[in-house]
Amino acid sequence: MNRSLDTLGTIVRLELQQRIRSTAWIVLVSVVFVLVGLVTALLWASLTAFGADVRDSAGIYSTIIFFVLLVGTLVTPAISGAAINGDREAGTLATTQVTLATTSQIVLGKFLAAWTVALTFLLASLPALLFTLIAGGVRGDTLAASLGVLVLELGVVAAVGVGLSGLIGRPLFSVVTTYLVVAALSIGTLIAFTLGGLAFQTQQTQTYISIDYSDGGEFDPETGLPVVIECLEPQVSTYSVPRFDRVWGILAANPYIVLADAAPTTFDSNGFPQDLFGQIALGVRSAQLPIESEVVYDECGAALAGDPSLGYPYETPEQIFDRTVPSWFVGLLIHVVLAAAALWGAIARTRTPAGALPTGSRVA
Template sequence: MTARGAALVARQEIRTRLRTGRWRVLLGVWFVLVNGLGLAFRLALEADYDPGDGHPGVPMFGGVLLGVLVLTLLVTPALGAQSINGDRERGTLATLQVTRLTPGDIALGKLAAAWGSGLVVLLLTLPCLLWPVAEGAVGPGRAAVVLLVTALLIGVVCALSQGWSALLARSVTSVLMSYLTVFGLIVGTPLLFMIAVPFTADRHVGGYTEQHEERVWWLLAPNPAVVLADAAPSLPKRRVVAGDHVYLVSPPGDPLGELSRDVRGLRVEDGYRYRTRDDRPPVWPYGLVFDLALGAGAVWVSAARLRTPLRRVPKGVRVA
């Protein structure tokens, strides 16, 4: 496996994608749709703006980013879920396999092309995401971290989609399984958490029951929204004077910070024992490592399924 071989495959994949004019149209529609929704969200925030609620750029950044994450992960499976079985169905995959390219070159090259397309999709959302940064409502460090995490999550979904493409013979089936995988990460993890919580209950004398979310918090860790929100650096604290006391509190209206505080609070037996987010143990390292491990496993599966000679050809699929 060489970087040069993977780069050759990636360039070929990108050229193939650019030959169809529909990509330009889809990207244009995506740019207008996402940034238009971001602008509408900002106008709605300003229409109901209260100076005591802090800068409207803070909820705009968090809200738009979470929306962009979900929408991007819903678009991403289409970028890689047909990359291998689609070529096999068209009889063009064997052309690559008979060259000196290794299975790893082909797998990584196709992943790089799909991931690069996903990053272009993310890049087109930057106008509405960087608006609060330009205003000074959100620091550039926080923006850089969350964009990096979003880019990694896009790569994970691209790898998982490609893994399904390598495992399944039909591209329609691999696309469906890719979307089900994304659905499982985004929606399935909180559902599984809610189902598991009642099983953690301890029954005490008098019929009193106590639930222990700290025993199953890890079920939420792989959720992309949880990883993104918890990895975001905290916003600078605000000084609040109450009588003779001065308190440092988090700025209001921050969706990322609020989600992070709630999830981190699940890791301790009494979620209110710690008053600030930074005093609570983080969740995002566990979730991100789990997601990256899933992606790495999917890449390994893709390379393994590309090895030749084939022992068995899927029914109804051409080799060349």
């Protein structure tokens, strides 16, 4: 056990030494550091100009986390997507395979190294994150959940990249395929959700009972309503409404939504989310709300009862959160299973002595 961890560590160090010590990498990480710093400074300046209170640093914190996820998922495929087949082309895979290192150690070592490299982006944005933490307003549980999911999601991209580099012969194709997987999860789920919702349309009947403002009576100066309230005939109309409540599950596989949904959000006194996590999660939570086939807006009846705005049923985001279910663990589970399957496939495909080889490839 100890010896096998030792070998794994040797492979991880070797991989890091090869990939992280390049000038290009240092430049890239520095660029991320500067960009995150700029984003933080600008957000801070603009939010302070709006006269917001210190709790807004929760908003800045969540923005930085999403930014790191964006940069991480954009760069990690390039690092990990050629880990195995790139070594095969360079002629360094077989010389490692004839040592006592097993295929599992080699593949897992490459995965851990790629994950570590992806996390250097998080490291580069650490000063900015610390700043928001010191400024206050970020809840402990939000911090733990968002960092945890971010680290895991970067690991998933690293694993998919390393896995595909073992399953696909040509480095260029495996890198591109890794990007396509990331794009399918990040953007493809949004497209599928939108198109799916539009495909399942349903008829909704809306009944509107409004107040008669046209009889020329006196108006109450305080409420702006007629002193004598009379109701008009109910107006009934029928609309086609997309059934997003049937396809919201697709969004669960989106890494941004997993991150947003997993991080507990802070609501202001009006029930609105204070950070980007809550605002994005609100999307997937609202989509869960069932579509009713009949809706009645009885403005007049509400006015007679005292407040016409009660005629329009309204829920605050906080109320929506409270009556819908979180889905992030389902999405995270899907991602982890995908990552594990990719790594397992790569190990099976790279194992020596090799039986069938992918067409056009050679073992060494």
